[in-house]
Amino acid sequence: MAQKNNLKYIILGLLSERSLTGYDITKAFDSDIGEFWSANHSQIYPLLIKMEANGLISHEIIVTGAKLEKKLYSLTQTGTIEFKTWLQSPTPELSASKDEFILKLYFIENSTDPLLPEMLAEQLMLHHNKLVHLQSQMTNKFENTDRKQAQFGHFLILQHAIERETAYESWLQQTINNLGD
């Protein structure tokens, strides 16, 4: 999708918490943020350079060991303002959530289609695994109420994702159960 440069705002948001290298930002997509957004380092590094050229961020060189130079990026005041402006702006578009399985299902004409049972079973497994993963994330990150206060948005997102996957799993299961009718 050619969206409205959401990646820029993710980077601004991450840097608003603390200074990070491009590598740190890349890794954030393997854990926390990876739950609901993805990005590769090949997209992140050029964007960091562009954002710096636009005055949103700046960097200082940190030398590790003998000569490994890291670029530690920080928000400029302009960047801070741009991030806050984005956060405060309305979000009037609902995303279309492009789901390839749903696409295939659309072309199933009949409830007796022999493909249906395995398609549904495959998705049930995938969504069940996702749900288990999300639940373990929830346990790991928000065992104690303190962190739930300190990262309230993150908590809400996880809660929402768990409810979404629970509903998805339940829909798949019911559909499988009713196939015989």
Next chain:
Amino acid sequence: MAQKNNLKYIILGLLSERSLTGYDITKAFDSDIGEFWSANHSQIYPLLIKMEANGLISHEIIVTGAKLEKKLYSLTQTGTIEFKTWLQSPTPELSASKDEFILKLYFIENSTDPLLPEMLAEQLMLHHNKLVHLQSQMTNKFENTDRKQAQFGHFLILQHAIERETAYESWLQQTINNLGD
């Protein structure tokens, strides 16, 4: 997103039901399919030309009125096979469902953030409207059980979308209700 050419399969799927012009295909995204996928005519027309060059589809010219030429596309045998192969193949990836509101929420650190109430209220309105729309779609298209049999996949998708929006709305409402705690 640079996905795996799902648009190609949508076009194959639509043409497997009946022959269509590029304009017909474009309009399908304004109604039925628009519920869960989007595409513009500027993407569809070039792809139709490419798919014809690859032997998946063919067209005949239909003249309307004095001289308006329409291209009516049909599946070739190769196209039919490619569509069926896709439908039968596994769908092992779960889409990340990139949702800008969720993104913003991630950066809300505290449950007392003054932005939260309006953010949640805005989304509640959007998702409520979406739900109402989906429910009217369901009523219009599947009043009688016949069509539910004849377009089973479409029925399941609508059912799922309604359940998803119901859950989304309920999560938003509960979150709003609990903000005071």
Next chain:
DNA sequence: TCGACCATGTAAACTGTTACATGATTGT
């Protein structure tokens, strides 16, 4: 006749993925 809609295309810009490419550090 005029406006809404039918009908088809191209161009430019942007977003995202996969692959190519290089080198340093750290712990075993």
Next chain:
DNA sequence: ACAATCATGTAACAGTTTACATGGTCGA
């Protein structure tokens, strides 16, 4: 020494959106 990981970049390609561009049909 060697492997895993840290660290940063570029290139090519693929998918998507927005804008530009043109002309025909049909009903009021």
